[in-house]
Structures are given as structure tokens and as C-alpha cells.
Amino acid sequence: MFHWLEKNPFFFAVGVFLVIAFAGIITILPNFAESSRPVVGLKPYTVLELAGKEVYKKDACIACHSQMIRPFKAETDRYGQYSLSGEYAYDRPFLWGSKRTGPDLHRIGNYRTTDWHENHMWEPIDVVPGSIMPAYKHQFTNLADIETAYAEAVTVKNVFATPYGDEFQATKAAWEAHKPKVLADAKAIAADMKNQDVKDAVAAGNIPEVVAIIAYMNRLK
Amino acid sequence: MQSNAALEYDYSVAKLFTYATILFGFLAMLIGTLIAAQLAFPELNYLIGEYGTFSRLRPVHTNTAIFGFTVGGVFATFYYVGQRVLKVSMAESKFLMFIGKLHFWIWFFGALFATITLLMGYSQSKEYAQYEWPADVAIVILWVLWGISIFGLIGIRREKVLYISMWYYIATFLGIAMLYIFNNMAVPTYFASGGLGSIMHSVSMYSGANDAMVQWWYGHNAVAFGFTVPIVGMIYYFLPKESGQAIYSYKLSLLSFWGLMFLYLWAGAHHLLYSPVPDWVQTMASVFSIVLILPSWGSAINMLLTMKGEWNQLTENPLIKFMVLASTFYMLSTLEGPIQAIKSVNAIAHFTDWIPGHVHDGVLGWVTFMIMASLFHMAPRMFKREIYSRKLIEVQFWLQTTAVVLYFTSMWIAGITQGMMWRAVDEYGNLMYSFIDTVTVLHPYYAIRTLSGVLYFVGFVIFAYNMIKTMSSSRELTEEPQFKSPMA
Amino acid sequence: MNALMIKGLLFAAVLIGATIFVVKSMNIDLSDPINMITIIGAIAIAALTVGVSTKYINQMKSDTASGELVDTNWDGIGEYTNELPSGWAYSWLGTAIWAMWYMISGYPINAFSQIGQYNEEVIAYNTKFQEIHANPDAATLTQMGESIFLVQCAPCHGSTGDGLSGKAHDFTNRMSKTQLLDVIKNGSNQLGYPMGAMPPMMAQGADAEAIATYIAGGMQGEQPASYGACASCHGADGKGMAGMSPDLTVFDETLVSNVIKNGKKGVLGTMPAYHDRMTPVQMKALAAYIATLKG
């Protein structure tokens, strides 16, 4: 029947490639433009929030947490309004996750606050007895990489036209000029925190990872 | 047609991959057992500081298992099977020998490098594509090298008709190449921002829902072309070869192959059911997933029918036992997957432990069983020694079979319970359980899974020991065994 | 059927039985369609895998290999030209036809909307619980409140409502001294009472200390003279003058629903505002439950 193909490896390979290639095109392309349109009023992440998102990626919170609320009554009761594609328009990568060892976090900013996160990231079982989430004490001393976060903002602005302001430029000077803004955001978070070392670090111009991740958590609404 | 005996195959590359596959398998399962234990006993998160938390180690587990162990096993068997079914020796081409070795070393150091970067926290956070762009580049290079090996060997082959296993190796090569490149497309921020920040960091080419679509088009098919297609290729060679039986039906293998190729790529969105990707894409993925049962089962049935009348081999040869059981676990996961792809079932199953349960039916019962059986079959031929101990294989078989059963039964119950608890409402219509209730209830199942991990890991250590002994100190063979692998 | 298949199906039955047992012990309603379909799916997985695989494994015992070989032979491996197993071939055909029918005419792929399905689910929910939510009696309210509290509030206030050693408000006591001193010093303007804001610095030093001790003690015993500064708004009895300002003695419905609606930032930390994420009856229920916590 097909023996001819099996004697002609070139055509065999072309055949395989054709058979596997077109499904992707047919399923991904038709809604591509529509799916990348932001919902009205969506703002790009601030640099501090982006730095927090980096911490989220670095410590792989996605291993246990989703950020995608499905349209079921039980989920909207637990986590809030179901998720819409336009809400993720500035998420590169998307962080929907595939496992809920812990709860969904897509709207965590609506129902947890800075001081709660501070307690929780330091020692989850002190806040939620029985929790199996690891404590992330190292985030209280490791410093967030805000320069890389700024580089990301500039990149998505220049390459993907994400609406960042004119002050976002691909130069060291622009970064130095923007840095105080990031520090101010960090100070606002640190003001609601209790850990003295963190407060001191921020006052001295350093931003511990935990401040960045809390900024990111509070942003998720 | 030339006679078989005249050819002396060269296994130097296959041997290198064999050693490394065992090493990566050891690491992957050690870490797998550790992360399983961490979910049952969270204190274990702090063994090695920030590098020891569950979340840092989980991607290390999956990537070592996939890009180290599984892919290594695929390469090892390819450099063995490829020569034999094409009737051409690597020794015949200095060029291919060089490419093969380069392929090995780039893969080996690439996989080590990538593991270390993940531990350090460099991650794209896209499942099974976590490696940041420098490691991605290394992967693309080694993949091209593998392609040169495949088509180079085919180019100088003596056997004109490609054997079934070769179809699957070619498909693996093409499938992963296409998927990997598109899903990992990213812009390194260092270069796009005039030299600011970390050189390792990148942003995905796609955003939000589109990124999700591309990721699961990749993710599902990384499973397809990593855990299924090449492993089917392996069983099509090693089962008939070890048993001396002819393949039951050529037609069945043909229809299963092309059916699988055609259907697999449509099914990716079953990872995105009830997410904000378009409804029609989801429906299509569900429907295609159901149809996918048939080409999947086709190969498994073909293998079981190949053993028709050979009950005595099944009871006497532990390698046959591994492979027949692997076929049935393959049937289990390729029925379980499609049923989990039904929207109403997925409403419960998605996000729960039932999914890792499904995963490990496949990876432990099918992928790992096949890789170990294949390496066992290759060892006496590559090292010209009989397998060190049959008894150890038997012990290993029972340990690991028990382990798989414990793994999937515990996660099956855990996942279904958890999924239903999340949905449950009390008599007044309010949520019945707080999230933490649905966590603490899982403790016994997590503990059982840990036990299963220990058993499976011990089995793997026995395998590794048996292999090392076979390589180094087992009785030497004067002649290559035709079918059944000799063992002491 | 032979021994192997029976053993296999027995194993499948035990697995399903255990699953149902565990789920039932968590009070899950299996007549819920989603739950039911899942269980049926699980049964199908276990039964079909065991049934079909043991059918073929049994052929290893009873059957013998036969057929015509293709011309080629690869490294000693032959291939028979046997026909397709008919059960497999018909299932293939059947599922392919089913798939076409499903996507084109049965449930056309452009016709389904998961948001539509959600809206229907919400309507069905509202109908089902309408009555209970319309006229709950006191006991019902308290029970409702408890279950809402355990899901929504316990992560901060603890499952007993004790505020987890000062991390959030402790409901077993109306107010702690620390909180009182803080409000006296800084005032408060966030809860949305008709009286509006409470000014800062109404009392200082020893006076503040005395007031705080008095109120934290449940307003028992002798009232310190300095409390007069508070009485003008909260009343001499601390009852908040019929809802004009917070009642300092109990957790009443006004206080609880005001806090839920507006959130509260205090010396212990910040409680998020629930805006419209909590229905009026749920707030009532929470108030009823919280009132029972004060020991």
C-alpha cells in the first residue's frame, strides 16, 4: 500500500511534516489577533511588579498555583470573576499553570493584603495551619533584579508596542532616571510590612524579593 | 541482499548515551521521590536552602526526566536500532561517527547546564520549556545534529525499506523540531534594551491566551513526540526482537502510525478546557482526543498480538514481562487521557492530582519500563556479556510494578476527591470546604505516593546496578544472541 | 472470562469502590451531573483497560501466531500481512464518524459557549437556593456564617476566629488594647458610618491608656472620666448611638457588614474590602456567626 513512501525517506519525512504541521496553524491562527487584545483599562505591569513576576517565575510558584479562574459557580465563589483572555494581554509568558496544589492566584490582590503575604511567605503554617507550602524566607534577603525588570519593560515596549510611557528607553540613563520611581513603589509596600530588615533594606535603596512579589500579588485583581 | 553476519555494528555512541541515560534516570527519580515526600512532609523543603524547595526542584525533576532520561534513552536506542534496521554500521562513516559523538557531548553538557540554570532560578516558567534561551539554543543545535545522524544513516543504508521504528524516530525528530522552536521563541531582554539587566532573561514572543495556545500545542505534543512516538518506535523493535516473533500486522502498524500523526496535533487544547481560549478550539481538542484512543491502542494491540501463543515467554523472560506490561500501561494512559479530555470530566480532573497520576501511568509504566527493557536488551549485544542477574530483574519488576500501581491508585483517589471537594456546596449553597481542607485531606495519599516513589527508585537502583555489573564483570559471550537476551 | 480478567476487573472494582467510598466520606453529592460523569469516566477507564488488555494477553495462552510474512525482514524481525483486528477497525471508523457528526451537526463547534453554560449554572443555583436565602432564621444564619467564615475569613482570622496571635482581628475579644490605643491616636475614617470620620488624638497619655484598658476589658466596672471624650459619639454605653458610629461592645451586623464592604486598615494589618463579592445575606450570616465567637 504505502511501501513506496517507506522506500523514499525524503517524501516520507515531507509527508509526516505536512500531516503534523497544519493542525497548529488551523487552531492557533484564526483567533490570534483577537486573543491578544487587552481588556479596556488594562495597564502594563510596573517595573516593581515585573520584578515580582520574575520572582514568581524564579521560585516557580507555578508548580503549585494557577492563575486562571474557570467559569464555574464554585470557582467564581472561591476566587472571583472568571478570567478573560484580554486580562492577560501583557503576560509574557502566560502563567495559567496546570496544577492547584495551592489555590488560584489570578485575583489574589482582591482578598489578601501586604501584611498577610509578609506573614505567609515567611512561614505559611503560622498563617494557615496544615499548609504544605514551603516558607520562602530567602526572599526576605535576596534582592529583586529590578534592572532586568526594567529591561523587560523596555523590550516589550519596543518589540511588542506594550504601552509604556516615553520615559522607558533602552539606555542606562533612562534606567537611572526611572529607578527612584521603583524605589518609591517599594517604600509604599514596605510601609505596610513589619519586618525591620526589609524596611531598612528598602530605606537604603535595596529591594528584597519579597517586596517585589507582594507588589505583584497585590496587582493580581 | 547482503548477509547480516558480515556487518560489525559500532555501538560507541549508543554506549555513551546508555551511561548518561542511567545517570539522568537516577537523578530524575531521586528528585521525584524527594518532591513527592515534600508534599507529604513539608519540612523536607529545607534540606539545601532556597535550592531545595519543592518549587525549584519540580521543574528540575520534570526536565531531567524528559530531556535527560527519556530523550537520552531515545538517542541510545536510536544509535543502536538505527544501524541494525538500516543495515549499516556507524564505523562505515567517520563523519557520522563524529556527529554522533558531538551530539552526545552537546546533549550531555547541555542537559547538565540546563539543570543547573533551573536550580539557580533561570526559568521561562512554561512547562517543559522552562530552560532559558541559551539552553534552548543548545537544544536546537543538538537536535540538528541528531537529524544529521538520522538522515546520514538513512543516506548510506543498505536496507531500502524503512522499518516501523524508523518511521517513529523520524517523526520524533520532525515533531519536536517544529514544536520546540515555535514554543520557545523569545526575545532576550539584554539585547533589546541596550545591555540592561541579566543576559539570561527573555520574554515570550506570544502573550496571554496566545502564549497558552502555543504552549499547549507544544506541551501536549512534547508528550506525544517525547513520551509516545519514540517509545512506540522502541517497542516495535525490541519486543519482536527479544521474543523472535514477527509483527502481528503491517497494516495495523501503518494505520496506527498515520492516524497518530494526523490526530495528535489537534488535541493540545485539552490542557486548556474551560480557559479563555475560544470554545471551538476546546471542543475540537476534546473530540480529537477521543478519536486518538484508536491509533494509540492500535500499536499496543499490535504488540500484544505479536506475542500470541507465547505465554511461556511472558512467564520466563522478565524483559518480555516489562514490555507487555508497558503496552498495557500505555493502553491505560491513552484511555485515561482521552477521558480526562471530556469537558465534564476535565472540570473535575484539571488542576488536581489525578493529572500527575495519569502522567506517571505513562512515564513510569510505559516510558521508563520500555527504556529499561531496551537497555537490558542492548547490553549483552553492546558489551558482549550476558545480563548479570535475572533474579535482580525479577525483583526490580515486582518492586516497580507495585510502585506504579500505588502511584496511580493513590493519585486517582486523591485527585477525584480534591476535584469534587472544590466544587462541593453545603445545604445553604455556600462552598463546603476551605482550600486548606482540600489540602490536608490529601496527606495519606501523598504519603502513599512517597512510598511508591521509594519503591520505584529502589527498583531503578537495582536496574542501574545490574547494568553496571553487566558492563563490567558478567560472563562474556562469544557470539551475539539472536533473540532472547542471555542472563545469569 | 478467565482468571486473569476476573482478577483485573476485581482490582478495577476495588479502585472504583475505594474512590466512591472516600468521596462519599467527604459528603460529596454524587448525583451532581459533573461528579456523576467523572465517576462513569473513571469506571470506563478501569474496566475497558483491564477488559481489553487481558483479552489480548489471554490470547498469548490460547492462540498461536500465523499469517503471511512480508518480503522484507529487518534485523531478523518479520511482519505478517494480517488484516486489522475487526473490533479495532470498526471502533476507529465509528469514532471517526462520531467525531464528524459531533462537530458538524450534533454539537456544532461554533455553537457552544462556556460563558452561556456558566450563566445557566448561576440561574439554576439561584433558583435552588432562593428560598433559603430569602428568609433564613437565626440558626440557619449562624450555620451559614460559620461555613462562609471558614472558607473566606479563616485564612486571616484563623478557624477559631482568634486572629492567629495578633495577625488579624481577634473575634473572641471585642477589641485589644493595642488596637484601641492606635485608633485613639490616629483616628479612623474608613468604615463608612453615618458619622463619618473619627478624629485623631481625642485623648492622650494616661487618659488614652485608661480608656483603652476600660474598653478592652469589655466596658466593665468603673468608667474612667476621660471616656467622656468618646461618649459624645459612641454613647455613654459605648453602643454607638444606634448605628451612627461603631458599637464598641459587640460585633453587630452594622460593624461586620461595614468592615466587609470597606475593608479595614489598622495596627494589626490590612483587611481587604469585599466590595460586592459578598451578598447581603452572606454578610448577615457572617455577623450572626461572629457574634457567637465572643467568649
Ligand code: HEM
Ligand atoms: C491518547 C492519548 C492521550 C490523551 C488524549 C491525553 C490527554 C491528557 C489530558 C486531558 C491531560 C490533562 C490536562 C489537564 O487537565 O491539565 C493530560 C495531561 C498529561 N498527559 Fe496525557 N493524554 C494521553 C496520553 C498520554 C501519555 C501516553 C503520556 C505519557 C507517557 C501522557 C502524559 C501527560 C502529561 C505529562 C500530562 C501533564 C501535562 C501538564 O503538565 O499539565 N499523556 N493528558
Ligand code: HEM
Ligand atoms: C521515582 C519515580 C517518580 C516519582 C516519585 C515522581 C514524582 C513526581 C511528583 C511528586 C511530581 C509533582 C506532582 C505534583 O506537582 O503534584 C511529578 C511530576 C512529574 N513527573 Fe515524576 N516522578 C517519578 C518519576 C518520573 C519519571 C521517570 C518521569 C518521566 C520519564 C516523570 C515525569 C514527570 C512529569 C512530566 C511531571 C509533571 C506532571 C504535571 O505537570 O502534571 N516522573 N513527579
Ligand SMILES: [Ca+2]
Ligand atoms: Ca503540569
Ligand SMILES: [Ca+2]
Ligand atoms: Ca525554553
Ligand SMILES: [Cu+2]
Ligand atoms: Cu495532552
